[in-house]
Amino acid sequence: MNSQRVPIRAIFFDWGGTLMREIPGFDGPMAEWPRVEAIPGAAGVLRSLHGEYMIAVATNAALSDERLVRTALARVGLEPYVSVVVTARDLGTSKPDAAFFHAVLERVGLSASEAVMVGDAYGSDIVGAKATGLRAIWLNPDGAPCPLVHPVHDAAVRALADLPGILAGPFLPDVGESLRILRDHDVPENIVRHSLAVAAVAHRLALLLRAQGTAVDLLLVHRGALLHDLDKLSAQDRAEHGKKAGQILRSLGWPDLAGIAEVHVLGAEPRTWEGKLVHYADKIVEEDAVVGLVERVAALSCRYVADGDRIAQALPQLLALEEEIARNLRVARGVILAEAQALDLRLPPFAAAPGAA
Numbered sequence: 001m002n003s004q005r006v007p008i009r010a011i012f013f014d015w016g017g018t019l020m021r022e023i024p025g026f027d028g029p030m031a032e033w034p035r036v037e038a039i040p041g042a043a044g045v046l047r048s049l050h051g052e053y054m055i056a057v058a059t060n061a062a063l064s065d066e067r068l069v070r071t072a073l074a075r076v077g078l079e080p081y082v083s084v085v086v087t088a089r090d091l092g093t094s095k096p097d098a099a100f101f102h103a104v105l106e107r108v109g110l111s112a113s114e115a116v117m118v119g120d121a122y123g124s125d126i127v128g129a130k131a132t133g134l135r136a137i138w139l140n141p142d143g144a145p146c147p148l149v150h151p152v153h154d155a156a157v158r159a160l161a162d163l164p165g166i167l168a169g170p171f172l173p174d175v176g177e178s179l180r181i182l183r184d185h186d187v188p189e190n191i192v193r194h195s196l197a198v199a200a201v202a203h204r205l206a207l208l209l210r211a212q213g214t215a216v217d218l219l220l221v222h223r224g225a226l227l228h229d230l231d232k233l234s235a236q237d238r239a240e241h242g243k244k245a246g247q248i249l250r251s252l253g254w255p256d257l258a259g260i261a262e263v264h265v266l267g268a269e270p271r272t273w274e275g276k277l278v279h280y281a282d283k284i285v286e287e288d289a290v291v292g293l294v295e296r297v298a299a300l301s302c303r304y305v306a307d308g309d310r311i312a313q314a315l316p317q318l319l320a321l322e323e324e325i326a327r328n329l330r331v332a333r334g335v336i337l338a339e340a341q342a343l344d345l346r347l348p349p350f351a352a353a354p355g356a357a
Contacts, residue, residue, distance in 0.1 A: 006113040008135065008167060011049060012104055014119030015059035015069060018139050018160075019046075019078060029064045031071035038076040041161040046081035048164055056084035058104045058117070060094040060124060084108055095121075096128025116154070118163065122146070126153045130174070131350040137166060145207045149200045150175060150347050151222055172219055172254065175351045178226040185248065191229050193288040199225035200345045201290060202281035205336070208329050209273065216273040224260030225278045242268065266300075266314040280321050281340075290340045293318050 016022045020030065021037040030036060046055060057069060064072070066085040073079035086104045088094035095101070105112060112133030119125025120139040129136040130152045138146075138156040146153070154171045157163055173181060182192050202225040206216045231244035245261035260278050263270040270276045286296045293315065301311045326333045 005170075006111075008053065008114060008116050010054040010056060010108045010110050010115040011167075012056045012058040012101075012115055012117045012129070012134070014117075014121065014125050014139075015057050015061060017120040018118060018125075019057065020072065020076065029068045029072075030061075031064065031068040031075070033072075036072055036075045038078060039160060041159055043077050045160045045163055046078055049167075050081040053167075054083050054108050054110075055081055056086065056104055056108055057082050058086050058095070058100070060088045062089055062094075065089050095124035096131065098128070098132045101129060101132040101134060116167075122148075122153075127348070127350075135171065135174070137163065143210075145211070146203075146218070148348060149204065149343055149345065150196070150351065151203060151219060152348065152351055153219075155219070170253065172223045172257065173227075175226070175347065178223055181227060181252070182230060185230055187230065190287065194285060195226050195229050196347060197285045197288040197290070197345045198228065198278065198281045199223075200343050201225075201285060201340045202277045204340065204343055205277050205281065205325065205329075206273070208339070209277075209325075212329060214273060214328055216277070220256055220260070220274045221277050224257050224274055225281060227257055228261045228264045228278055228282060230261060241265065266311060267317075269317070276321060276325070280318070280325060283318050284337065284340060288345065290337065290343070292337050293322060 013019050016030070019039055019042050021039060023033065023035065023037065026033040049055060057073070059069060061069060065087055069085045069087055070079050070082070073082060084104065084107045086100070086107060088100070091100060091103055093099050101112070105115060108115070116135040116137060117125055117129035118137045118139060120141075122138060126136045126138050135154045136152070138153040139160065140156045141158055143158060152175055154174055155166045157166060179192065182195065199222050203218060203222040206218050206221040209216050210218065227249060228245065229241070230248055231241055242262045242265040246258035249255070249258035249261055260275050262268070263275045264279045264282050268279065270279045283296055284290055284292050286299050291299075297311060297315050297318070304311065322333055322336065326336055329336065
């Protein structure tokens, strides 16, 4: 079963930095601090989620056991909404260790696919949860760039108040599910590697654009790039394979991903930044290496001799798209290629493992 579609029944919240402020200068157990503060919006969000979801606090607190954590939560009015508290002090292990997450799952009596982790620490909260099979929502109030070339989180929020809306909507397929979709549709491994490289490049360019103030959906870019070649080989007309991939993705319930696949082919004119970045990244990646537009187009012309004229005619359009991206990034065109070639395109080991969630 697609773990991304299993209903969420429990939410695991990190504690310090996610539900409660870590106040500089205060030492010792938080329950004993002279002042404690909840993260803005925490009380309202927990109140709205309480009853619909089981709420747990899953914290790496080394000085506070469950009793002390509950005391601190009570001081800011959050404790009545929390059913389970699990601390590193009580367990003797901490996030991102899978044993920590399994202990929380055992306390709530649910499987990993029924739980989502919400936290601000990417390594311990997000990577740890995803490696254990949970879904994960990154609390990222500062809009920091994802520390991984391949983002593994299922969603990101700038504020806790955004959480109910995220939980109410469907998640995009995560990295593991995207790889399963490709392999379920018999996509060869060389095209899977190509898609991973395109995804890394497109996501990096999306991050750079966002840093310049351009609105772009980072996860939609990454997952759209991962799945853009979903039906490349089975389509009889190479120019039509984007439509075939789009049909499959629409049937799976992901119309936004379908729209990206449909406009990644040569000659298409994507209108959104998500579509443009996937289209461009696909045209500078040959196999699984970043080579640039001219070399990539030349390779395509050699590979598909009968389509040589159509491929050559696409080059001016691609150069114009590269110029548009460079203009919005406020860099020279050559900087884009250098930035992409500097990336380590590999997947994290846990995401690449068979059966990874």
